[in-house]
Amino acid sequence: MPDSLFIAFWNVENLFDVESADRSEKLRGILGKDLSGWDDDVLESKLRQLSRVICSMNSGAGPDILGVCEVENRNVLIRLTGMIAAEGGRNYHVVHADTSDNRGIDVAFLYDPAVASTSPDKVFQHWVVKRYATRELFQVNFELDGQTVVLVGNHWPSRTSGQYESEPFRITAGETLSYWIERIRQELGNHVAIVVTGDFNDEPFNRSITEYALSTSDRRQVMNGRNPYLLNLMWPLLGSGAGTHLYNGRWNMLDQIMVSQGIVNGKSGWSVHGEARIEGMDMMSRPNRAGPRRFGLKPGERDLAGFSDHYPVSVTLRR
Template structure:
């Protein structure tokens, strides 16, 4: 059986160096994030890259992920720094859209170019706007070189709760509705057997309305397979039931980083084998502390050079018959 090791990680403000050339950072963005970049020297950026790479290198029993979705990356330059620091021996490439948001944090995919071919004709993105561009949904199609089958990746970074959970909820609700439209359109064009993998930092948990009522994300696999709506099967419920968390805010553990799959993967009679027991948080030595496995942050204003990110990575294995 052919397998795909798929991961997701919010990299926590992976900014370019403070004095990056203007060709990599427009003047207006430089002004807006100037305070964040106060201590962001080339040496600190290099340390951040080293810490992130040390984790990615350990994934998949030291082989590294086949596909890694990421968010909070400023540009393609820092993504290239990251893949050049990986030691898995893989030929990684990047799929990236420069969103042009207020803080310079994008969604992107890293993929093994010896295993997949990126179909650049099927690359779509939607920017979430709160008076200004703030977060995004990115869709990309990769084709397995071993089988010729497509996997449609949908990366998400939804509006934060910084203004308050309920005050900011309408923005995540409209984003959830937009994601559901993406899934409906994919299935209309590609058919119900399309292999759709949704991943991201949703800033809501699997039981919140933006996901259950609007993105149509459910915990019932049969509902996804036999339902008429474009439901998504949320893979995070078992970890949530074990009180696992990808993020901790003010002492409260939250599973806001999630994987969901469409009907084409959820159905047991199809070409894919969903290995549900493989869904996990990626935790290695030094990455967590505290009661709820609190991620050790790298930070920004006063960087912790022994930190990584304020989120934990998540992974799962997808088989192909």
């Protein structure tokens, strides 16, 4: 029976299948020439770079459970798990949400079956209702020696059209998340262990996170609150000036991990050990240049020695 659980999340940046893969005409039109020359060799390079970072986590043991976003389909995830195993890492299983996103990118979890298990009846996709399709919230109930740990993966609507112009979409996602946290607690008990991970495209202090997802830095509010508050574990890192994504020379803490009341008070059987971490910074950074080294997507911007435009984040739970 493991006494700890290492959970990580990573926006792996445009992990698309090869250019010749089967796609709808609509999706081909949206992607345009972005995938020109995205052949098997380029994809293999991308997977190898991702695998290096994943295998380096957890002191070289790799995560027990890893959430990912910006993946096109199950095929690229199977290839990623094969690469990880070939590089000496764990033999992960895949649980994947085939979402209705306009660009065809999904949310998924990789998990070590020696540590955790799940089944199709414990996997749920929760729609975020907006005019233009976006990624659903992806809930997976994992079982660890008879104890349930619920993971909710997120990839909220981007800021592409402007931070404030697009904010209502993330507010909608935040309200949707809070609704489902409350429903999970009703179904599985107020003290069930829930870990919310993702790329929220907002920061811990933005309204979508604080007022609608009910995520806070105040442990007392989580423990005493009648509402389904979440403890946002990124505040200490945010206070240090760190971030997971660099945009126009400014750090953003877009990738976050939040935990439920049952983890904060320990009544779920799990508690947070230490603090949340940003992973892969040494490996993914270039000398004298801030930010993670991107792999890129479009033909003119690809860097086969790159990784992603986001750093991964992680946390350890202890029984």
